[in-house]
Amino acid sequence: MKDVVIVGGGIAGLAAAWRLRNRDMVLFEAGDRVGGRIRSERRGHYWMNWGGHVYDGNPASSTQWLLNDAGVESRPVPGNLAGLSMNGRLLLSGRVETFPFRVPMSWRDRASLIRAGAKVRLGVARYGRLVKRRPGEDEATRQQRVYDFKNDISFADYVGDLTEDAEALFKPTVTRSSAEMHEISAGAGIGYFNLVWNLGAGLSHSIVGGPSTLTEGIAAALGARVQLGAAVQEVVHRRNSVVVRYSQGGAGHEVHARCVVLATPAGVSARIAVDLDAEVKDALAQVRYGPFVSAAFLTDEAGPCPWDGTYAIATPKRSFNVVLNMSNNVHGHSTARLPGSSFMAFSPAGLARQLLEQDDETILKTYLDDLDQVLPGTASSLVEAEVARWPEGSVYSFPGRARLQPVLTRRDSRVLLAGDYLGTQYTETAVYTGLAAAAAAESTLDADRTARPAPPAS
Ligand SMILES: Cc1cc2nc3c(=O)[nH]c(=O)nc-3n(C[C@H](O)[C@H](O)[C@H](O)COP(=O)(O)OP(=O)(O)OC[C@H]3O[C@@H](n4cnc5c(N)ncnc54)[C@H](O)[C@@H]3O)c2cc1C
Numbered sequence: 001m002k003d004v005v006i007v008g009g010g011i012a013g014l015a016a017a018w019r020l021r022n023r024d025m026v027l028f029e030a031g032d033r034v035g036g037r038i039r040s041e042r043r044g045h046y047w048m049n050w051g052g053h054v055y056d057g058n059p060a061s062s063t064q065w066l067l068n069d070a071g072v073e074s075r076p077v078p079g080n081l082a083g084l085s086m087n088g089r090l091l092l093s094g095r096v097e098t099f100p101f102r103v104p105m106s107w108r109d110r111a112s113l114i115r116a117g118a119k120v121r122l123g124v125a126r127y128g129r130l131v132k133r134r135p136g137e138d139e140a141t142r143q144q145r146v147y148d149f150k151n152d153i154s155f156a157d158y159v160g161d162l163t164e165d166a167e168a169l170f171k172p173t174v175t176r177s178s179a180e181m182h183e184i185s186a187g188a189g190i191g192y193f194n195l196v197w198n199l200g201a202g203l204s205h206s207i208v209g210g211p212s213t214l215t216e217g218i219a220a221a222l223g224a225r226v227q228l229g230a231a232v233q234e235v236v237h238r239r240n241s242v243v244v245r246y247s248q249g250g251a252g253h254e255v256h257a258r259c260v261v262l263a264t265p266a267g268v269s270a271r272i273a274v275d276l277d278a279e280v281k282d283a284l285a286q287v288r289y290g291p292f293v294s295a296a297f298l299t300d301e302a303g304p305c306p307w308d309g310t311y312a313i314a315t316p317k318r319s320f321n322v323v324l325n326m327s328n329n330v331h332g333h334s335t336a337r338l339p340g341s342s343f344m345a346f347s348p349a350g351l352a353r354q355l356l357e358q359d360d361e362t363i364l365k366t367y368l369d370d371l372d373q374v375l376p377g378t379a380s381s382l383v384e385a386e387v388a389r390w391p392e393g394s395v396y397s398f399p400g401r402a403r404l405q406p407v408l409t410r411r412d413s414r415v416l417l418a419g420d421y422l423g424t425q426y427t428e429t430a431v432y433t434g435l436a437a438a439a440a441a442e443s444t445l446d447a448d449r450t451a452r453p454a455p456p457a458s
Contacts, residue, residue: 002026002257004441005244007232007272010036011052011427012418013263014218015066015434020441021222026255028230028246034219037390038427040210045330046342047210048296050388052427053324053344057205062432067207070221072214074205078332079309081204082196085374086169086317092310096197097121100169109165116159116166123150123158123190124197131194139432140409143423146191147402154399155189156182172314172321175349178290178394183349188397191424203426206329235260235273235415240448242414258448259441263418263434265289265392273415280417283407287421292393293355294346295367296326299381304337307375318370319355320345343378345371348393360387395421416440 004020006013009029013036017027033039040049056063057076067074084091086103094102100113130149133142150158155174159181162170167181173196174181174189181189195202207213219226227248234245242260246253262269266287273281307313308331313323327341345367347355355363364385372379408422416437423429 001241002255003445004259004261004438005242005255005257006261006263007235007244008036008263008268008419009034009215009219009226009228010263010419010430011038011215012420012430012434012437013261014215015062015431016261016263016418016438016441017222017226018066018070018218019435019438020261021225023442023445025225027222027226028232028244028248029226029228030231032228034226034228035212035215037393038211038215039388040212042210043298043342043384044340045334045338046298046327046340047212048298048342048384048386049210049324049326049344050294050296050386051390052211053206053326054203055205055207055211056203056425056428061428062435063205063428066431066435067214070214070218072217073208075208075329075333076204077206077311077329079311079328081311083307083310083313084169085313085315085323087165090306090313090374092307092313103169105165106163109163112161112163112166113169116162116170119159120190120193123186124194127187127190127194128198131191144402144405146187146424147397147405149187150190151185151187151397151402152399153186154182155184155186156180158186158189168316169314172316175321175351177396178292178348178352179288179396179398180349183288183290183396183398185397185399185401188401188424191397203428206326208329232264232272235262237275237413237415240414259414259416259444261416261418261434261437261441263430263437265419266395266421267392269417269419276415277410277412279407280410283404284417286404287395287408288398288401289392289395289421290349291352291356292346292348292390293320293352293363293387294344294390295320295364295385295387297343297345297368297371297378297382298340298384299343299378300340300383301377301381302339305341305375305377308337308341313374315345315370315374318374319351319366320347320370321351322346323371323374340381340383343371343375352390352393356389356391363387394426397424411440414444 006027270284
């Protein structure tokens with residue numbers, strides 16, 4: 001009998017495994033690599049990136065705890081965090097609030113933007129206050145308050161009618177959540193603006209060497225206790241244990257454990273945890289994910305480029321809605337400008353749905369045409385490009401999501417849930433819930449040990 005079986009080798013499962021590394025533990029990952037929606041690969045000084053790219057920089061965050069404990073370095077993204085390419089103008093610096101006045105657009109569009117922008121700014125100010133933990137408050141209470149914030153209407157209904165260019169400028173920020181403006185709750189849309197307008201305060205750090213340095217580093221340290229190609233089919237409760245049935249190498253296997261950490265996407269968890277509380281299963285099935293398509297590009301230009309110092313460039317009216325200058329993380333910390341660059345472009349929600357129907361070659365061609373118009377010269381210096389498809393790219397909060405939270409976070413069995421869908425902070429939620437599930441498993445193991453009858457006195 002194992003102490004703990006962890007299902008899923010994304011950052012949530014790996015965080016749990018790291019915390020439980022001194023127990024008799026095994027992690028099953030269905031795929032052929034760890035990391036889940038975190039994926040990067042090194043190329044010389046740079047890394048190509050297809051998934052999660054910026055991480056919580058708050059020293060008190062679970063992410064920073066994990067990075068420090070695992071000995072992986074992260075640092076603030078250098079230079080300008082936000083730029084804009086729209087209507088033929090490329091803005092690489094300045095406050096985002098000034099962008100509507102610096103790109104060519106009609107006064108009608110500007111008026112529409114100013115009206116909606118003022119409303120969102122008020123919302124962001126409120127959100128900024130309510131998102132902070134209050135003295136003596138626990139994380140569950142804080143998280144519930146964030147979900148409750150304007151959870152009765154969609155972001156589209158909250159901002160009201162927008163002109164075409166006003167909508168085009170709003171869209172890249174909101175849809176980075178993976179949902180369209182009519183799908184996401186008003187509170188979550190406002191939360192996204194809070195994230196983008198205050199980038200330095202939230203998801204502001206990059207992982208040196210690329211995000212997979214963390215996930216692959218943890219997996220390497222855990223060795224054979226991380227099993228790849230092990231797809232879990234069923235998790236069933238016994239009286240004081242749990243049975244995990246999985247397939248690996250074409251054969252079926254079974255292992256018994258005192259606890260299971262289920263760090264799989266919500267829909268998978270609902271399916272494999274066959275005898276989980278019916279209300280919890282139902283809530284898991286209601287969690288919503290939106291799609292992403294992303295691509296990584298490596299170039300070999302010899303000299304500096306105008307965008308070297310800018311990290312994220314929003315690109316309304318393109319096939320992707322943001323270009324991320326991954327090499328900014330290298331250029332911003334080097335004394336001499338190294339040759340080459342690395343970019344990531346990604347398309348969420350409706351854009352992704354259209355692209356998911358195309359083959360990789362067509363997606364790359366469409367992306368490159370747009371990339372070359374946004375950052376001229378990129379196509380001629382291209383040395384490598386690859387597409388990634390994420391049908392369940394990210395969770396988003398929809399109107400009504402708040403009422404699922406008390407059910408999803410209920411803890412009354414030996415099967416413990418972890419993953420980004422349990423909160424609103426993406427990788428930070430994944431790490432936090434992975435560590436919390438590990439702590440709950442440790443309490444159960446300790447309680448089991450206390451409950452076991454003492455050996456007879458000799
Ligand atoms: C393009 C993109 C950009 C993003 N940008 C950011 C960002 O900048 N910052 C940020 O914080 N977040 C970002 N995110 C979101 C972030 O990547 C996720 O929130 C986070 O990685 C989720 O981690 P997780 O462990 O909860 O889930 P996952 O990473 O999905 O891990 C779940 C794991 O379970 C495995 N699995 C599934 N079924 C089974 C089974 N039956 N048996 C065994 N294993 C199974 C899967 O293969 C997977 O490895 C981005 C995501 C994408 C796709």
